[in-house]
Amino acid sequence: MASSPSVYHQGKHNPFTQRFRKIDAIRTALRTAVAEELAQQTEERRRETHRVNAENKRRSATAAAAALDGKTDSSGIFPGRDSDGYGSEVSISVPCRLGCDGTASRTRSAGSSGGRAVSRPRDRLVELLSTAACVKQASASPDKAFGWRVDSGDGPEGEQEGASGVASTCGGRRDGHDRGPTPPPAAASVSTESQSVLASAGAKGGGAKTGVRFLEDILRLGPKGSRSNDAGGALPNPKRKSHPRRGGCKGEASRTQTHKKPRQGTGAVSGPFSGLSLCVVHLGSVTNNTIKTFKRGVCDGGGHVSMRFTPGDTTHIVADASLAASWEKLDNYFSGWGGVDDLDDAVNGGRVGLKSGMMPEGVPIVSNEWLSECLRRSVVVATDAYRLIPPPHRSAPVAASSAAAARQQQRSSTPDNQSIAAGGGILPAAAAAAAAAAGHIGLASSTRLTAARNEVRGGSTQGTAGQSTVAADLESMAVKGGFGARNPDVGKKRHTFHCQSTTNSRGHAVNSEAADMLEDLAKLCAVRGGDGSVFKERGFKNAAGVLKRLGVQITNIQQLKDLRKHEPQRVRGLGDSVMKELATFYEEGRMYRLDELEADPKLKCLKIFQEVGWVGAVKAQQLYDQGIRSIEDLRTKGLHLLSEQAQICLNRHEDITQRMPRSEAAEIEAVVTRVAQSICPGACGSYRRGKSHCGDVDVLIRPPEGQEDSPVFDDLIKRLVETGFITDKLTLAGSPHKPGKSQSFMGICKLPGKGRLHRRVDIKFYPTSLFAFAVLYFTGSSHFNRSMRSFAKIKGLKLSDKGLCRVNTVNGEEVHRFPSYSCLREEDVFTALGLEWREPKDRDGVQVQAFCSKGEGGATELSGRVVPVTLEQEQQHQALLEQDRLEASDYEDAELQQQE
DNA sequence: TGGCCGTACTG
């Protein structure tokens, strides 16, 4: 192979292959010694972890007990990971959910005959849950298309089949095939029928019947619908009963499309945004894409978004923040003279009911950031801080700064600490820059605000990297602790805390418009497939993340160019291609490449196809080549081209592409967990909940300690199939149970009762020894996982959900794998890798792994003894961490390393 | 120019 030449080079410009080889060499040399030590270390570690773990459990038990007493505010929001598919979700830890575990155990011991009560079930669950909480809910496809047809593909046979067929390893699938092409008109009635079938708890098929009964027992589905019980205190709208569907956009869309599902409920949407009727101004950085995003989010929450201003109906006008500084633009927009864009809708809509110079009275005009904030938090936040105060004929700058001031004031008084407050401070910069660019502001004020921006950035105009420390960095340092005093100046001035940031948790929507478009671009790249498409996707996505986290609102391509020149670290990930797109974005408001791709009808098809599970880029292309152009086509003439799984997913397509409210995810989790407990008392399903809506539910199951070998999983799946809960199986891995091994089920389920949709569910079993790895893995983000694994790799370790092992490799090929480190908690994995612990909320999104490899220079706990880490390796590691959150300390470190 | 996470099922 072409491997030989590189072996001889050792410079720092070596490609990664050499790195690995070199590491191999080092490792080989050290292997013997290391292996011994590793064994010892492992043993030590195990003892210690056990000790610590025991302690931890005591701690968490008490903590959880507190939670049970109602002090559940520890249910922090974890901005979730981006799943490998598209989309991101937010997870929430759910101590509050514990309350119903008590119920669960009671239910079990009372209801099920097999319910040998565990000594103190509640405490036990509390323990287990708190050490290992984790239901992940992935958002399957964020912008799934609306179903073309809203027939739920589940006929009565479907139910039967689900009840019995799946058990026979989906032998009933052929029914599915036959049923697939069912003409839509028939499907409508079928679907109604199926409702009634369900309503009567399974008229056909005794198995299904008892199944439903059983589930009802478990769920305590009384006439009163005790599901609110499951929902727990954290769930926002307990009054939504068995109709999980939200209205909003989707409803709207489907309404126009022969929506005949009776389950649509009675309109009255009760989402966080119900009652909101927003008029979005298509100006400035609020692009089509932004509007789309807003629309989706708000509509999901029960609100309404339009570009049309309707007097009497519109509750808020949402406009780009920079318009506060160039008010006449907005004015013109509404008066119809703005010559805005050709956007028919926008202009036409905007003109309605408004005359020149007449700003709608009484309707608050707020910045788009308000909306972003609302969407992020899933609540309607106060508009005060986001008002774009309209002083049409006064000096615009005043408007801008007073708005900013109001923002700062308001925000700093919220309990949301600096990270939120940070959002306010950056705005003046944005406004100033925008205004300056637009030339609408007098010079004096412009400079004033520019000065403010510089202050905000905490340094002199050309401040050194160290001085340009932004508040976010402070925050992140605070998280790590110990760096607070590094730059005292920063701490003194309040506004220095206002920088936006690189920080995740409630990452503010800086540059979100550009970022959104880049993300769209990323998706389209992925859809198109072909060579390297996944990497292109990643590249664009990464760039989007970099922009979002940049901390400053970019309004002008030059800013980025300057950054690239002077602080390249901050914009690492923005390469030539992305810059090119961004240039046109900032100059003309669009990205040609995106426009091009979005206009491509073929890509639309491919995208639609890929929304069906188990249809990827390759299969989609094949389908297209076969002349298939729609899901209809797929159903009628393309079935034979699809894999078994894809066919199943296609059958349930309309259901499983609907996102579900998280309360429903909780219900699903509850069923799985409780059934698991009825089989194996003490077995613990744990979970992290997704945000308001999510695409699927993952339930991780683990056995009670000391009963590692109880075959919970196989029985569990069997039982769930028997009860009709699981309707389809997609894949089943690792069955039958083998001691010490994990098992996994992927499939489709449906809660009993009327009007339920089929949902994607993954159920996974991990033995205690692997559970921490599984939690780590499922907590994500995917980026975080990748980077953590990369990190492990350059240390000669291999990390996966199956453990953390030292491996010997030859030419990159694994030749030997040592037993896994024993890590009973996530923390242990970090420690074993020599990484600082990171909260799940800090692992989100693109930015992933800013774990602190810095400073330690290999001086981590293990590095000196077990893991040979050279400085060079560390440097190479730095290179690998493309997605680094660029913390100030990291800059400094990088600089140090470069100097050395 | 080569590398970009690790694992598992399905066909």
Next chain:
DNA sequence: CAGTAC
């Protein structure tokens, strides 16, 4: 092994 998924 390729494709797909998590």
Next chain:
DNA sequence: GCCA
């Protein structure tokens, strides 16, 4: 697509 980005990076070394």
